[in-house]
Amino acid sequence: MTMKVLYGANPDDIKAFDTQRLRREFLVSNLFMPDAVSFTYTHVDRLILGGAMPMTGSVSFGSGADIGTPFLLSAREMGIANLGGTGTATVDGKSFVLENRDVLYVGRGAQEVVVASHAADKPARFYMNSVPAGADLPHRLVKKAEAKAIELGDAKRSNRRRLAMYIHPEVMPSCLLLMGITDLAEGSAWNTMPPHVHERRMEAYCYFDMAPEDRIVHLMGQPEETRHLIVADGDAVLSPAWSIHMGAGTGPYAFVWGMTGENQEYNDVTPVALAELK
Template sequence: MTMKVLYGAGPNDIKTYDTQRLRDEFLMEDLFQADKVSFTYTHVDRLIVGGAVPVSSTLSFGSGEDIGTPYLLSAREMGIANLGGTGTITVDGQSFTLENRDVLYLGRGAKDISAQSADGANPARFYMNSVPAGADIPHRLIKRAESKMLTFGDAKRANLRNLRMYIHPEVAPSCLLLLGITDLADGNVWNTMPPHLHERRMEAYCYFDLPDDERVIHIMGRPEETRHLVVKNLDAVLSPAWSIHMGAGTSPYAFVWGMTGENQEYNDVAPVALKELR
């Protein structure tokens, strides 16, 4: 298990960033490596982002050595989305089988965690978000059919999309973590359009189901001074509370969104008019 650390940056800092510096501070690549567990610890609301791809062996993790606690989830909760083939997460002896697009919620206090794939030729790809938690909530597997789907956008504006809530008060409760998956309708390219800010919550995106030679242009920064990241399949992006977050793809794609902050009010946002973008 590896743990990279990102310290975050403020809106005034990124005015001087070149492309590589912006990517170093906000983009997480190589989360999904065969037979490895890779984590990134960010000081942006102390979110941990991770990936695990068990191919030829079972992958075990759960130690809190890197964060100064007995176990990784001694004082944290975690959401795990399976973006690959069928796989199993075992937590303190309790096993959960995740099909593609299923999500597992792990409550505070989990100790020994392991991941394995049903078929190494089509391995599971477990994407993880973990945040500090102040309550004990039972583990829960949320199947795709159990998620709550909402439709946003307009095909005439190329932003029609289906958003599925998984870890959310209306589906499966948590302490502070929210997590879901958004798919664009055929022929649409824009996500999170029109843009907005949510000062009381940060967010992370993980783009997936994107062909290897295609890209998403992820737009971030303050509305009056935007920046962009060119991201590939299975890249993840940090979006601090001060930043907008929207993107357009060169082909169909999906993304996992995870959030944490002061509240779990999905609609606690400040819309940004397109004419205000610079």
């Protein structure tokens, strides 16, 4: 298990960032390496995101040495989304089978998580979001069919999409973590329209189900001072509360969104008119 640390940035700072610095501070790549577990700890609301792609056997994590606690989840909760083939996640001896687009909620206090794929030629890709938690809630697997789905957007504006809520007060209550998956309709390219910021929550995106040659142009930054990142399949982007988070792809894609902050009010956002972007 590896743990990279990112410290976040003030919105005034990124005005001077070149492409390499912007990617270093806000883009997380190489999440899904064969038979490995990698985590990134960001000081932006202390979110930890990670990835694992077991192929030849199982891989495990749980040590809290990198964050100063007995176990990684001693004071944290976690969501685990499977973005690949069928796999199993075992939490302190209790096993859960995750098919594609299933999400497992792991409550505070878990000591060891072991993940494995059912077939090496179709490996599971486990994507994790973890945030500090102040309550003990039971582990629970949320199947794709159990998520609360909302249809959004307009095909004429190329932003038709299906947003599925998994870790959410209306589906699987948590302490502070929100997590879901958005799939774009065929022919649509834009996500998260209209753009917005949410001052009381940060967000992380993990883009997946992309062809190797395709890319996402992810827009970030303050509305009046935007920046962009070019994102590949399996990459994740950190979005501080002061930043917009929207993008368009050169081909089909989906993304996992995870949020944490002061509340779990999904509609606690400040919309930004497209004409205000600069």
